[in-house]
Amino acid sequence: GQQVMQIPQYQHVQEGEDFTTYCNSSTTLSNIQWYKQRPGGHPVFLIQLVKSGEVKKQKRLTFQFGEAKKNSSLHITATQTTDVGTYFCAGVGSGNTGKLIFGQGTTLQVKP
Protein backbone atom coordinates (compact mmCIF):
# COMPACT_ATOMS: atom_id res chain seq x y z
CA GLY A 1 0.00 0.00 0.00
CA GLN A 2 0.90 3.65 -0.24
CA GLN A 3 3.48 4.76 2.31
CA VAL A 4 4.80 8.17 3.26
CA MET A 5 8.16 8.44 4.99
CA GLN A 6 9.38 11.54 6.78
CA ILE A 7 12.79 12.48 8.13
CA PRO A 8 14.23 13.37 10.52
CA GLN A 9 12.07 12.11 13.36
CA TYR A 10 13.38 14.75 15.76
CA GLN A 11 15.23 18.04 15.34
CA HIS A 12 16.59 20.27 18.07
CA VAL A 13 17.66 23.74 16.99
CA GLN A 14 18.74 26.96 18.62
CA GLU A 15 16.28 29.80 18.16
CA GLY A 16 17.17 31.62 14.98
CA GLU A 17 18.53 28.56 13.18
CA ASP A 18 16.84 27.10 10.13
CA PHE A 19 14.93 23.80 10.02
CA THR A 20 13.99 21.43 7.23
CA THR A 21 11.87 18.26 7.16
CA TYR A 22 11.66 15.93 4.19
CA CYS A 23 8.84 13.72 3.00
CA ASN A 24 8.95 10.85 0.49
CA SER A 25 6.10 8.81 -0.91
CA SER A 26 6.29 5.29 -2.31
CA THR A 27 3.88 6.34 -5.07
CA THR A 28 3.17 9.44 -7.10
CA LEU A 29 0.87 11.78 -5.22
CA SER A 30 -1.96 13.81 -6.67
CA ASN A 31 -1.34 16.38 -3.97
CA ILE A 32 0.26 16.68 -0.57
CA GLN A 33 -0.82 18.50 2.55
CA TRP A 34 1.20 19.68 5.55
CA TYR A 35 -0.12 19.80 9.10
CA LYS A 36 1.29 21.04 12.40
CA GLN A 37 0.48 19.46 15.74
CA ARG A 38 1.42 21.32 18.89
CA PRO A 39 2.21 19.27 22.02
CA GLY A 40 -1.09 18.00 23.40
CA GLY A 41 -2.99 19.36 20.41
CA HIS A 42 -4.49 18.11 17.19
CA PRO A 43 -3.24 18.43 13.60
CA VAL A 44 -3.86 21.83 12.05
CA PHE A 45 -3.73 22.34 8.29
CA LEU A 46 -0.87 24.47 7.00
CA ILE A 47 -0.90 24.18 3.22
CA GLN A 48 -1.60 22.02 0.18
CA LEU A 49 0.66 21.52 -2.83
CA VAL A 50 -0.80 20.26 -6.08
CA LYS A 51 1.48 21.01 -9.02
CA SER A 52 4.77 19.37 -9.90
CA GLY A 53 7.66 21.55 -8.71
CA GLU A 54 5.33 23.86 -6.82
CA VAL A 55 6.81 26.19 -4.20
CA LYS A 56 4.66 28.05 -1.68
CA LYS A 57 5.67 30.42 1.09
CA GLN A 58 3.96 31.39 4.31
CA LYS A 59 6.06 34.03 6.07
CA ARG A 60 9.13 32.08 7.30
CA LEU A 61 7.84 28.72 6.00
CA THR A 62 8.67 27.46 2.49
CA PHE A 63 7.00 24.35 1.10
CA GLN A 64 8.16 22.48 -2.01
CA PHE A 65 6.63 19.68 -4.06
CA GLY A 66 9.05 17.60 -6.11
CA GLU A 67 9.03 17.44 -9.88
CA ALA A 68 8.01 13.78 -9.80
CA LYS A 69 5.33 14.52 -7.17
CA LYS A 70 6.81 11.87 -4.88
CA ASN A 71 8.62 14.09 -2.41
CA SER A 72 8.12 17.31 -0.54
CA SER A 73 9.89 19.50 1.98
CA LEU A 74 9.15 22.14 4.57
CA HIS A 75 11.82 24.70 5.42
CA ILE A 76 11.53 27.16 8.30
CA THR A 77 13.86 30.14 8.29
CA ALA A 78 15.04 31.63 11.58
CA THR A 79 13.04 29.40 13.90
CA GLN A 80 11.16 30.85 16.84
CA THR A 81 9.91 29.15 20.00
CA THR A 82 6.39 29.35 18.59
CA ASP A 83 7.46 26.93 15.84
CA VAL A 84 7.72 24.08 18.36
CA GLY A 85 5.57 21.10 17.46
CA THR A 86 5.36 18.11 15.14
CA TYR A 87 5.12 18.70 11.42
CA PHE A 88 3.38 16.07 9.31
CA CYS A 89 3.20 15.68 5.59
CA ALA A 90 0.19 13.77 4.31
CA GLY A 91 -0.41 12.37 0.89
CA VAL A 92 -3.96 12.30 -0.36
CA GLY A 93 -4.87 8.69 -1.07
CA SER A 94 -5.89 7.38 -4.45
CA GLY A 95 -9.55 7.39 -5.35
CA ASN A 96 -12.01 10.01 -4.28
CA THR A 97 -12.13 9.51 -0.53
CA GLY A 98 -9.62 12.19 0.36
CA LYS A 99 -8.16 9.98 3.07
CA LEU A 100 -4.77 11.20 4.21
CA ILE A 101 -1.70 8.98 4.42
CA PHE A 102 0.45 10.66 7.05
CA GLY A 103 4.19 10.47 7.49
CA GLN A 104 5.59 9.77 10.95
CA GLY A 105 6.18 13.45 11.53
CA THR A 106 9.18 15.53 12.52
CA THR A 107 9.16 16.92 16.04
CA LEU A 108 10.86 20.28 16.29
CA GLN A 109 12.28 21.58 19.55
CA VAL A 110 13.59 25.15 19.65
CA LYS A 111 15.94 26.26 22.38
CA PRO A 112 15.59 29.95 23.28
Next chain:
Amino acid sequence: DTGVSQDPRHKITKRGQNVTFRCDPISEHNRLYWYRQTLGQGPEFLTYFQNEAQLEKSRLLSDRFSAERPKGSFSTLEIQRTEQGDSAMYLCASSFGLARDEQFFGPGTRLTVL
Protein backbone atom coordinates in the same frame (compact mmCIF):
# COMPACT_ATOMS: atom_id res chain seq x y z
CA ASP B 1 -16.70 27.58 18.78
CA THR B 2 -17.79 26.21 15.40
CA GLY B 3 -14.95 23.74 14.94
CA VAL B 4 -15.01 19.96 15.12
CA SER B 5 -15.90 18.68 18.56
CA GLN B 6 -15.38 15.26 20.09
CA ASP B 7 -16.75 13.67 23.20
CA PRO B 8 -15.46 12.44 25.56
CA ARG B 9 -11.97 13.92 25.56
CA HIS B 10 -10.64 11.09 27.71
CA LYS B 11 -11.88 7.57 28.32
CA ILE B 12 -10.39 4.98 30.61
CA THR B 13 -11.89 1.51 30.38
CA LYS B 14 -11.12 -2.04 31.34
CA ARG B 15 -10.21 -4.64 28.77
CA GLY B 16 -13.29 -6.30 27.34
CA GLN B 17 -15.60 -3.33 27.82
CA ASN B 18 -17.33 -1.49 24.98
CA VAL B 19 -16.76 2.20 24.36
CA THR B 20 -18.42 4.74 22.08
CA PHE B 21 -17.04 8.07 20.92
CA ARG B 22 -18.90 10.93 19.30
CA CYS B 23 -17.78 13.45 16.70
CA ASP B 24 -19.64 16.60 15.68
CA PRO B 25 -18.16 17.95 12.45
CA ILE B 26 -18.34 21.49 11.15
CA SER B 27 -21.98 21.83 10.13
CA GLU B 28 -21.60 22.45 6.41
CA HIS B 29 -19.00 19.70 5.89
CA ASN B 30 -20.08 16.64 3.91
CA ARG B 31 -17.01 14.51 4.51
CA LEU B 32 -16.09 12.98 7.86
CA TYR B 33 -13.02 10.93 8.69
CA TRP B 34 -11.85 8.92 11.67
CA TYR B 35 -8.14 8.46 12.34
CA ARG B 36 -6.18 6.78 15.11
CA GLN B 37 -2.90 8.17 16.43
CA THR B 38 -0.44 6.45 18.75
CA LEU B 39 2.49 8.12 20.46
CA GLY B 40 5.22 9.20 18.09
CA GLN B 41 3.26 8.31 14.97
CA GLY B 42 1.18 10.15 12.44
CA PRO B 43 -2.58 9.66 12.34
CA GLU B 44 -3.72 6.45 10.60
CA PHE B 45 -6.88 6.46 8.53
CA LEU B 46 -9.73 4.32 9.88
CA THR B 47 -12.86 5.17 7.94
CA TYR B 48 -14.60 7.82 5.85
CA PHE B 49 -18.16 9.04 5.40
CA GLN B 50 -19.65 11.08 2.60
CA ASN B 51 -22.81 12.42 4.19
CA GLU B 52 -24.39 9.35 5.82
CA ALA B 53 -22.69 6.78 3.59
CA GLN B 54 -19.61 4.96 4.88
CA LEU B 55 -17.55 4.69 1.72
CA GLU B 56 -14.23 3.30 2.90
CA LYS B 57 -12.88 1.34 5.84
CA SER B 58 -9.24 0.62 6.58
CA ARG B 59 -7.99 -2.91 7.10
CA LEU B 60 -6.97 -1.58 10.53
CA LEU B 61 -10.66 -1.48 11.40
CA SER B 62 -11.35 -4.95 12.76
CA ASP B 63 -14.86 -6.28 13.17
CA ARG B 64 -14.79 -4.99 16.75
CA PHE B 65 -14.94 -1.46 15.38
CA SER B 66 -18.07 0.09 13.92
CA ALA B 67 -18.82 3.63 12.86
CA GLU B 68 -22.03 5.37 11.93
CA ARG B 69 -23.16 8.73 10.70
CA PRO B 70 -26.93 8.23 10.76
CA LYS B 71 -28.18 11.58 9.52
CA GLY B 72 -25.08 12.82 7.80
CA SER B 73 -24.23 15.07 10.71
CA PHE B 74 -22.56 13.69 13.86
CA SER B 75 -20.75 10.37 13.83
CA THR B 76 -20.08 7.68 16.41
CA LEU B 77 -17.23 5.20 16.62
CA GLU B 78 -17.81 2.13 18.77
CA ILE B 79 -15.18 -0.33 19.88
CA GLN B 80 -16.45 -3.61 21.27
CA ARG B 81 -14.48 -5.88 23.59
CA THR B 82 -11.65 -3.40 23.93
CA GLU B 83 -8.05 -4.62 24.00
CA GLN B 84 -4.97 -2.92 25.38
CA GLY B 85 -3.76 -2.41 21.83
CA ASP B 86 -6.75 -0.15 21.22
CA SER B 87 -5.23 2.48 23.51
CA ALA B 88 -4.65 5.53 21.32
CA MET B 89 -5.93 8.97 20.43
CA TYR B 90 -8.98 8.77 18.16
CA LEU B 91 -9.24 11.80 15.92
CA CYS B 92 -12.19 12.93 13.88
CA ALA B 93 -11.82 15.29 10.94
CA SER B 94 -14.25 16.89 8.53
CA SER B 95 -14.00 18.68 5.21
CA PHE B 96 -16.11 20.16 2.46
CA GLY B 97 -17.11 18.21 -0.62
CA LEU B 98 -13.84 17.59 -2.50
CA ALA B 99 -11.25 14.92 -1.81
CA ARG B 100 -8.45 17.50 -1.90
CA ASP B 101 -10.06 19.86 0.60
CA GLU B 102 -8.21 20.56 3.82
CA GLN B 103 -9.34 18.55 6.81
CA PHE B 104 -10.28 20.15 10.10
CA PHE B 105 -9.43 17.97 13.04
CA GLY B 106 -11.19 17.76 16.37
CA PRO B 107 -9.34 17.64 19.71
CA GLY B 108 -9.51 13.84 19.80
CA THR B 109 -10.61 11.26 22.34
CA ARG B 110 -7.77 9.64 24.25
CA LEU B 111 -8.62 6.02 25.05
CA THR B 112 -6.75 4.09 27.70
CA VAL B 113 -7.55 0.39 28.04
CA LEU B 114 -6.36 -1.13 31.32
